[in-house]
Amino acid sequence: MFRLSKRQKIKLMNFYPPYIGAGVRVRSISEDFLRAEIEMKLRWWNKNLVGTHFGGSLMSMSDPFYMLLLFEKLGRDYIVWDKASTIKFKKPGKGKVTCVFEITEEFVAQVKAEVDALGKKDYVLPLVIRNEANEVVCELEKTIYVRRK
Numbered sequence: 001m002f003r004l005s006k007r008q009k010i011k012l013m014n015f016y017p018p019y020i021g022a023g024v025r026v027r028s029i030s031e032d033f034l035r036a037e038i039e040m041k042l043r044w045w046n047k048n049l050v051g052t053h054f055g056g057s058l059m060s061m062s063d064p065f066y067m068l069l070l071f072e073k074l075g076r077d078y079i080v081w082d083k084a085s086t087i088k089f090k091k092p093g094k095g096k097v098t099c100v101f102e103i104t105e106e107f108v109a110q111v112k113a114e115v116d117a118l119g120k121k122d123y124v125l126p127l128v129i130r131n132e133a134n135e136v137v138c139e140l141e142k143t144i145y146v147r148r149k
Contacts, residue, residue, distance in 0.1 A: 022057040033072035036065045036101040053093030065101040066125050066142050073108045077149055084143035093137040099129045120147035
């Protein structure tokens with residue numbers, strides 16, 4: 001079985017049909033898989049009735065990235081799932097919106113230690129989606145489930 005390179009993974013994510021439909025684009029994923037930048041431009045197909053970003057598209061752009069970063073860092077001995085999300089809308093999303101997913105090596109080590117000791121655990125991670133003026137469009141909490149295989 002072959003492994004995809006980081007560049008191949010990013011290209012595949014950008015062609016994932018739900019992301020094409022929502023207009024979501026993976027701008028970058030760091031070589032060490034500790035950071036991912038995701039963006040979405042406002043287009044006619046992802047506008048709501050009042051001409052701003054559709055809330056479902058904003059939620060969609062936040063969906064798998066903490067899970068993917070942790071999966072890459074923890075390796076195949078762990079099961080990692082997106083378990084839940086909450087979103088709080090702060091202002092209408094206009095133009096291009098961006099979110100940055102970041103984890104640290106210390107957090108990865110903490111997850112390994114806790115999951116090895118407990119067998120499984122949920123982690124609630126914050127996420128902010130911002131507009132081009134760096135204003136907060138919405139705040140999210142992502143619940144990530146991690147279990148040892």
